[in-house]
Amino acid sequence: MTDFTFRVWRGDETGGGLQEYRVPVEEGMVILDVIHRIQATQANDLAVRWNCKAGKCGSCSAEVNGKPRLMCMARMSLFSADEPITVTPMKTFPLVRDLVTDVSYNYEVAKQIPTFKPGPPEPDGTYRMMQEDIDRAQEFHKCIECFLCQNVCHVIRDHPDKMRAFAGPRFFVRIAALEMHPQDIHSRTDLLRTKAGLGYCNITKCCTEVCPEHIHITDNAIIPLKERVVDDYYDPVVWLIKKVAGKK
Amino acid sequence: MALDKYETHEYDMIVVGAGGAGLRAAIEASAQGVRTALICKSLLGKAHTVMAEGGIAAALGNIYPEDNWQVHFRDTMRGGKMLCNWRMAQLHAQEAPARVLELEAWGALFDRTKDGRILQRDFGGHRYARLAHVGDRTGLEMIRTLQQHAVHKGIDVFMECTIFRLLKDGDRIAGAFGYWRDSGRFVVFKAKAIVLATGGIGKAWKITSNSWEYTGDGHSLSCWAGADLMDMEFVQFHPTGMVWPPSVRGILVTEGVRGDGGTLTNLSGQRFMFNYIPDFFRAETAETVAEADRWYTDKKNNRRTPDLLPRDEVARAINAEVKAGRGSPHGGVFLDIATRRDPEYIKRRLPSMYHQFKELADVDITKQSMEVGPTCHYVMGGVRVDADTTATTVPGLFAAGEVAAGMHGANRLGGNSLSDLVVFGRRAGLYSAEYAKNFQGTLTIDVGQIEAMARECLEPFERSGTENPYTVHQDLQECMQSLVGIIRTEGELKKALDEIGVLRERTRRIKIGGNREYNPAWHQALDLHSLLTVSEIVTRAALERKESRGAHTREDYPKTDPAFGKANVVVRQVNGEITVPQEPLPEMPDDLKKLFEGDK
Ligand SMILES: Cc1cc2nc3c(=O)[nH]c(=O)nc-3n(C[C@H](O)[C@H](O)[C@H](O)COP(=O)(O)OP(=O)(O)OC[C@H]3O[C@@H](n4cnc5c(N)ncnc54)[C@H](O)[C@@H]3O)c2cc1C
Numbered sequence: 100m101t102d103f104t105f106r107v108w109r110g111d112e113t114g115g116g117l118q119e120y121r122v123p124v125e126e127g128m129v130i131l132d133v134i135h136r137i138q139a140t141q142a143n144d145l146a147v148r149w150n151c152k153a154g155k156c157g158s159c160s161a162e163v164n165g166k167p168r169l170m171c172m173a174r175m176s177l178f179s180a181d182e183p184i185t186v187t188p189m190k191t192f193p194l195v196r197d198l199v200t201d202v203s204y205n206y207e208v209a210k211q212i213p214t215f216k217p218g219p220p221e222p223d224g225t226y227r228m229m230q231e232d233i234d235r236a237q238e239f240h241k242c243i244e245c246f247l248c249q250n251v252c253h254v255i256r257d258h259p260d261k262m263r264a265f266a267g268p269r270f271f272v273r274i275a276a277l278e279m280h281p282q283d284i285h286s287r288t289d290l291l292r293t294k295a296g297l298g299y300c301n302i303t304k305c306c307t308e309v310c311p312e313h314i315h316i317t318d319n320a321i322i323p324l325k326e327r328v329v330d331d332y333y334d335p336v337v338w339l340i341k342k343v344a345g346k347k
Numbered sequence: 348m349a350l351d352k353y354e355t356h357e358y359d360m361i362v363v364g365a366g367g368a369g370l371r372a373a374i375e376a377s378a379q380g381v382r383t384a385l386i387c388k389s390l391l392g393k394a395h396t397v398m399a400e401g402g403i404a405a406a407l408g409n410i411y412p413e414d415n416w417q418v419h420f421r422d423t424m425r426g427g428k429m430l431c432n433w434r435m436a437q438l439h440a441q442e443a444p445a446r447v448l449e450l451e452a453w454g455a456l457f458d459r460t461k462d463g464r465i466l467q468r469d470f471g472g473h474r475y476a477r478l479a480h481v482g483d484r485t486g487l488e489m490i491r492t493l494q495q496h497a498v499h500k501g502i503d504v505f506m507e508c509t510i511f512r513l514l515k516d517g518d519r520i521a522g523a524f525g526y527w528r529d530s531g532r533f534v535v536f537k538a539k540a541i542v543l544a545t546g547g548i549g550k551a552w553k554i555t556s557n558s559w560e561y562t563g564d565g566h567s568l569s570c571w572a573g574a575d576l577m578d579m580e581f582v583q584f585h586p587t588g589m590v591w592p593p594s595v596r597g598i599l600v601t602e603g604v605r606g607d608g609g610t611l612t613n614l615s616g617q618r619f620m621f622n623y624i625p626d627f628f629r630a631e632t633a634e635t636v637a638e639a640d641r642w643y644t645d646k647k648n649n650r651r652t653p654d655l656l657p658r659d660e661v662a663r664a665i666n667a668e669v670k671a672g673r674g675s676p677h678g679g680v681f682l683d684i685a686t687r688r689d690p691e692y693i694k695r696r697l698p699s700m701y702h703q704f705k706e707l708a709d710v711d712i713t714k715q716s717m718e719v720g721p722t723c724h725y726v727m728g729g730v731r732v733d734a735d736t737t738a739t740t741v742p743g744l745f746a747a748g749e750v751a752a753g754m755h756g757a758n759r760l761g762g763n764s765l766s767d768l769v770v771f772g773r774r775a776g777l778y779s780a781e782y783a784k785n786f787q788g789t790l791t792i793d794v795g796q797i798e799a800m801a802r803e804c805l806e807p808f809e810r811s812g813t814e815n816p817y818t819v820h821q822d823l824q825e826c827m828q829s830l831v832g833i834i835r836t837e838g839e840l841k842k843a844l845d846e847i848g849v850l851r852e853r854t855r856r857i858k859i860g861g862n863r864e865y866n867p868a869w870h871q872a873l874d875l876h877s878l879l880t881v882s883e884i885v886t887r888a889a890l891e892r893k894e895s896r897g898a899h900t901r902e903d904y905p906k907t908d909p910a911f912g913k914a915n916v917v918v919r920q921v922n923g924e925i926t927v928p929q930e931p932l933p934e935m936p937d938d939l940k941k942l943f944e945g946d947k
Pocket residue numbers: 363364365366367368369386387388389394395396397398399400401402403404485486508509510511544545546547556557560564565599724725747748749750761762763764765766768
């Protein structure tokens with residue numbers, strides 16, 4: 100058991116600041132355990148989101164010493180007891196209270212993405228898909244909607260006004276999952292070019308760096324989507340063929 | 348604190364809970380053309396369903412064409428020690444394949460067989476490889492598919508909104524009362540019908556795979572509203588939870604590890620499950636290591652490994668090994684897949700287990716054994732429902748998913764929950780919508796009642812007490828863990844009832860500081876109402892069942908008693924007191940009985 104110093108952001112949209120807590124830490128604990136210990140013993144009303152405590156639900160996103168991460172997967176053994184540990188809420192989203200932010204923007208974007216639309220199934224009513232053809236889309240389906248990538252993307256962070264015209268990396272991943280689903284017949288390139296604002300992304304890769312699911316957001320989702328937009332809109336022949344023949 | 352005005356919303360029907368069952372119910376109801384709202388305590392997509400790992404059981408017959416609904420039905424009934432509601436088990440086995448294919452048609456991408464069909468994996472108690480899955484993150488695939496399908500259906504979603512009580516007009520459901528977690532403000536929903544899909548109760552135990560949401564709200568809400576509950580003595584302890592380090596104790600290790608070839612061993616390296624084969628399953632279980640190992644690839648000529656006996660058997664066996672001093676250093680047993688399968692296979696089939704052990708326990712499961720032990724996981728008991736329509740005993744109230752009783756009897760087979768959610772979620776949506784459409788009368792909500800509830804919620808801010816809600820919760824968890832755990836006795840159960848009474852007194856002295864905005868201490872204090880209610884219910888039901896069956900083991904009644912095999916313990920609140928009458932189990936028709944001929 101070692102004592103650590105935690106500086107936790109406390110407050111709401113009207114103001115607040117870092118509060119200091121001394122907490123005993125045992126072997127194996129993660130940042131979220133320490134936050135819960137502070138909550139149970141020193142600051143009962145400390146607001147924090149969590150569910151699974153195992154990196155599966157994407158609820159406990161925050162910034163630890165300025166680094167965006169899941170609190171439930173941040174082992175205390177990564178940190179030294181000599182330095183205080185700072186825990187702050189995700190910067191980009193409006194604050195609700197303490198470590199909890201208003202992530203509703205993400206749910207609004209989700210509503211605007213046309214859903215999966217399959218072609219006709221096999222005569223027996225099922226779909227045949229080869230594993231190698233779904234590997235890529237399955238990578239995107241690993242997304243736990245922690246919104247850490249949205250949090251670090253400078254397009255969203257520096258231009259809150261763009262929030263409305265920019266879907267953000269999480270939703271590029273989502274659109275890529277649909278576009279690369281072998282059975283989907285809907286095209287979302289128009290959405291990408293216009294409302295989703297794919298053009299604003301200048302491939303800084305900050306999103307990929309923070310993804311706890313290690314999804315290659317830029318290389319596997321964003322760049323191929325950018326190529327599709329170019330294909331569909333700047334090559335009239337490709338565009339026309341696709342329009343007539345349905346998407347392949 | 349002043350009693351402010353509350354907001355009111357009116358719908359044909361509301362679904363409380365946005366896991367697999369709630370989402371599927373809402374999708375169905377809105378498809379029936381009724382105005383539907385979906386309410387959940389967490390953000391959308393974060394319900395327990397997201398954590399499900401191993402898979403969804405459905406007799407698709409993709410690996411073994413011999414598989415069909417009768418075999419699945421039989422496995423489910425036997426896994427549930429014949430206490431399942433036969434009609435629910437039948438509907439479930441018959442409809443699960445269509446529901447899985449529907450998920451695929453809505454965009455889910457399950458792992459594939461070589462010829463491009465849905466791959467199925469072995470799980471405990473299932474005769475054939477039956478679980479459709481995506482690595483070990485099947486729940487994520489399922490909830491995301493349903494969620495993305497639902498958001499385009501014009502369903503209004505109320506997230507981080509907790510329902511505190513159901514409202515009735517006379518005998519009927521009329522709506523629900525709750526609060527927004529962020530603002531702390533009250534909200535009233537007027538509705539003709541309600542589907543409860545609130546999940547389980549596992550947060551009443553200390554070692555648990557369940558999250559903060561599993562405080563038994565749906566169970567308690569319906570009990571307070573006069574609905575019958577049933578089978579509440581049956582709480583499943585999953586045999587394999589993490590045991591080390593202490594902070595991760597209880598986090599689930601999927602049965603898929605054993606399904607994919609992992610074995611349980613004790614301190615001396617012995618595969619001890621061979622010593623714990625019960626007579627009930629002897630005829631279908633391998634007796635030698637060699638046969639068990641052959642079974643993975645040849646199910647026709649070999650019997651199932653005892654490592655994949657139903658969960659109640661395995662949990663008790665681990666418990667016994669540890670008690671006998673043959674456990675692992677941190678009080679569990681070993682689960683080994685490293686010496687049995689190559690690293691690539693393990694990482695591909697069990698990516699999140701690999702990640703979880705590596706990140707949280709510094710264990711590389713491709714090189715080392717895991718240490719595992721039982722963890723509170725699932726409640727078979729719940730609200731008593733009509734098998735076909737999911738209607739409870741209160742008009743207008745329906746229930747589906749983990750909160751409903753009957754489907755799993757005395758013990759649930761792995762993978763049968765995810766399929767239960769979509770089979771009965773759909774039915775709940777369908778029949779509640781039908782009820783709402785046919786409902787002719789008018790419903791009035793008593794304003795005085797709402798104001799009384801609001802005052803009750805705010806009391807902890809105004810008291811002068813000194814109790815801390817987190818401490819009361821921890822003490823309840825200690826009590827349930829030590830007195831109402833895997834092995835039970837009358838003396839301990841009675842002691843638990845006394846302790847629950849004391850804890851209830853203590854909740855009346857809880858004092859909450861701070862204000863109403865996103866105040867987890869306040870939420871915890873309010874959740875204690877339902878936690879204490881379900882804890883009492885489980886304990887009373889456990890006292891009533893004086894036998895051992897499935898997940899309910901009584902040290903003082905170690906045998907299975909045929910008389911109890913014909914009865915459900917029903918839970919009913921009468922004049923504010925919990926009663927536990929026994930009622931006869933519905934009798935299975937003869938054509939289905941034939942499937943069990945020659946069984947022990
Ligand atoms: C780690 C883990 C792994 C599992 N793996 C498998 C598996 O591989 N296969 C399988 O079949 N089963 C598995 N299970 C079991 C299965 O996941 C659950 O039983 C199932 O997901 C429950 O679904 P549900 O829809 O009933 O409830 P949940 O998904 O738990 O959803 C409950 C919903 O109710 C809401 N709610 C609760 N109370 C209130 C209230 N008072 N007001 C408003 N909303 C409320 C919650 O916010 C939530 O949205 C697993 C469980 C766990 C914990």
